[in-house]
């Protein structure tokens with residue numbers, strides 16, 4: 223226990239909230255968030271979870287529910303006292319669980335909420351953020367100035383009461399038997415004066431209909447019948463699982479509610495996939511593709527969020543039904559065939575689950591493909607949100623790579639959201655490869671000199687700026703028989719591709735001049751190579767340059783430069799391949815250096831020129847000059863000579 227515990231009169235203990243809980247509660251108590259209805263959605267969702275947990279535990283210990291086998295959530299209110307009560311006959315909480323669950327913040331969603339709040343630079347109190355996150359139990363303090371939780375863990379004889387006004391601490395004491403439910407949790411909210419309307423049956427009915435109609439446990443509203451003076455139960459929802467209903471009986475609104483309820487997302491689903499697979503394995507699927515990125519999309523654990531049910535009983539949300547590159551898909555899979563009491567460990571290599579995983583993955587990819595064909599705009603915005611994640615599949619799931627290649631959209635030198643099929647269709651005569659350039663951003667890549675020769679020939683280049691790109695291009699064999707080739711690696715096959723006529727320079731040099739020029743260029747290359755020595759693995763004439771004098775490229779065999787940089791960033795990775803310096807034979811600076819070199823007696827100034835060429839190429843490649851001090855002194859020297 224991290225909090226301070228004080229023993230007060232009798233057996234009542236006072237506990238302090240964890241600091242972060244206090245922060246959250248402060249926000250709840252002072253919330254100006256207009257949509258306070260969500261507190262009831264959160265409490266009902268917790269109550270339903272508690273029922274599902276017990277339903278699952280009872281599979282191996284049926285005694286736990288033998289006295290009361292029908293799960294339900296009961297709402298009641300007292301207008302005069304201004305209270306609203308939520309009861310469930312779910313798993314309940316022991317004393318230790320009350321302390322752990324209602325005094326600390328365990329769930330990542332709430333933590334993410336607080337992080338967002340800390341980064342919130344809008345200058346407001348961040349209350350608008352509340353609506354985007356499920357902040358759970360603590361949201362009760364938006365409407366109540368005191369909350370009492372009385373809970374009895376299923377199977378326990380003792381019950382405990384937890385009471386707090388949301389200001390720094392809560393009190394725990396044993397609950398009298400008659401104050402507690404035989405099993406489960408009762409939460410009483412003492413509504414703030416200005417929130418008393420939440421005790422009205424009309425608003426309770428409305429909130430349940432709007433937010434909780436899909437909860438898989440029936441919800442009842444208890445009301446006093448004026449005439450008979452008896453408490454009567456009104457069924458608000460029947461608790462039947464939405465996915466068991468036929469598509470034609472479900473409205474878009476219900477799908478959306480279910481999506482929000484089951485995923486904790488608060489956007490609209492961009493795509494809803496609902497079907498029942500029949501045959502050797504039978505299962506139902508209700509899956510949603512969100513519109514916006516879930517906060518944990520780039521969490522290192524890359525966990526999926528599909529919930530596994532077996533014949534309507536919740537089993538786990540940890541079954542990895544979909545591959546990690548589809549981890550943004552939310553929803554449920556309900557199997558008819560997996561044994562109900564299967565342990566989580568056994569699930570891992572259960573052949574039925576493997577078959578289900580395969581079926582659902584294929585179905586989602588084919589639905590995505592359909593969407594790409596039918597609704598380009600919608601697919602594009604989905605791709606913008608999740609493309610970087612889907613691309614992980616290009617190297618993690620080689621079996622489905624071709625299927626994924628149909629989905630992938632690229633920014634290229636020709637435009638945005640280009641498909642590989644479009645690329646191949648627009649390939650130039652004699653072009654045999656699909657060219658790509660890696661970099662930190664589209665802008666940075668477009669500025670790199672390696673692209674010039676391709677641009678001059680109007681050869682399209684894929685601009686790959688996501689960090690996963692460096693990986694899949696290494697392993698992808700090709701698309702439609704064309705290999706992938708980096709513009710910054712090895713020699714180019716650009717000579718075979720003609721430059722457009724209009725841009726071709728008129729060549730008025732005589733053959734004699736040309737031969738002379740080639741001779742002096744060859745001399746320059748040898749000189750630069752000798753001067754730079756170990757700093758480069760080669761110096762050669764380039765055909766990938768148009769306007770820049772030099773660039774560096776990676777050796778023909780070995781990793782692309784961008785990939786190498788990425789690896790250098792990883793601890794312990796020792797990759798250090800000497801780059802190749804390529805020289806633009808048509809550039810004025812290069813030609814000037816070459817002619818200076820001819821017959822020069824003192825070549826020391828020209829050595830500075832050679833070093834500056836390399837440093838310039840390194841800078842263009844986003845690197846530092848090998849030795850910044852020497853670079854600066856050489857540059858000053860050359861500039862001084864120029865300004866004399």
Ligand SMILES: Nc1ncnc2c1ncn2[C@@H]1O[C@H](COP(=O)(O)OP(=O)(O)OP(=O)(O)O)[C@@H](O)[C@H]1O
Pocket residue numbers: 264267268269271272310312313314315323324329331356357358359360407486
């Ligand atoms: N009615 C309940 N019965 C049993 N346990 C409960 C109940 N309400 C809350 N809890 C426990 O308290 C914990 C914290 O609840 P809270 O609403 O803050 O977050 P959460 O339910 O874990 O998150 P989420 O709402 O996203 O599932 C729950 O995980 C659960 O263990």
